[in-house]
Amino acid sequence: RATQYTCMLLSYLIERKADKEKLTMKLKQLESSMSSGRKMFRLGNMVHALVAARRTTQLPDVVPRFCLTASNLTRALYFVCDAVLWLKSVGLQPDVDKPKWRNWATKCYYFSLLMNLARDWYEISWRLEQAVQEEKTKEKSFWDKHNQDLNCVKCDGLHSFLLLLFQILKRHPPLLLDLVKNLCDLSGPLDTLGIYKTNPGVIGFCGILSSLVGILTLASPHLKLKQ
Numbered sequence: 001r002a003t004q005y006t007c008m009l010l011s012y013l014i015e016r017k018a019d020k021e022k023l024t025m026k027l028k029q030l031e032s033s034m035s036s037g038r039k040m041f042r043l044g045n046m047v048h049a050l051v052a053a054r055r056t057t058q059l060p061d062v063v064p065r066f067c068l069t070a071s072n073l074t075r076a077l078y079f080v081c082d083a084v085l086w087l088k089s090v091g092l093q094p095d096v097d098k099p100k101w102r103n104w105a106t107k108c109y110y111f112s113l114l115m116n117l118a119r120d121w122y123e124i125s126w127r128l129e130q131a132v133q134e135e136k137t138k139e140k141s142f143w144d145k146h147n148q149d150l151n152c153v154k155c156d157g158l159h160s161f162l163l164l165l166f167q168i169l170k171r172h173p174p175l176l177l178d179l180v181k182n183l184c185d186l187s188g189p190l191d192t193l194g195i196y197k198t199n200p201g202v203i204g205f206c207g208i209l210s211s212l213v214g215i216l217t218l219a220s221p222h223l224k225l226k227q
Helices: 002-014 018-056 060-089 098-136 141-146 156-172 173-185 187-192 200-219
Strands: none
Touching: 002 187, 002 200, 018 060, 018 098, 098 156, 098 173, 098 187, 141 173, 156 173, 173 200, 187 200
């Protein structure tokens, strides 16, 4: 995935240079090959998404339960659509309506990301509420210990809110990384669906950043936000 988006970014950066036409073509071919390979590897991800959806239905808190279950189910549908597109690309199902299935896949992926972001915001809101309650009850020993630069936090203005939000994300790296990854992943569907048009350079950069976060959470599982 990181290779695919790196090729996308590099080809976008050099495609306007006259002497880089061959290199641009090779990068685009490599990007296409990586994309096709990823579609094949995703065939097993549908089962994983369904298993994850079954697991998240057991969560005690209703909001994460709804958001994560909906996210996993729509992700499974995305993998189904993606598998159909892969069958089309390898010639096993030549009659597949590619634009229609791609549109469905993008919408499923987009909704899955929105559910993930809703869950992230719920986690942030919950921690913000905790911090405000600590301030109101003047039980600030924990906050002062870990945030010495916040001598007095009052959530009565945008600056204070942003400062408090920064401190919360700083204290919870898994939440920060999950938020960054979901926001970066959102660039592709927004562009494809025409909601917010960007360019391959932006999508490639966001894809690389999202992939690096994914690699980091795989290498250090404690940085992955728990479901």
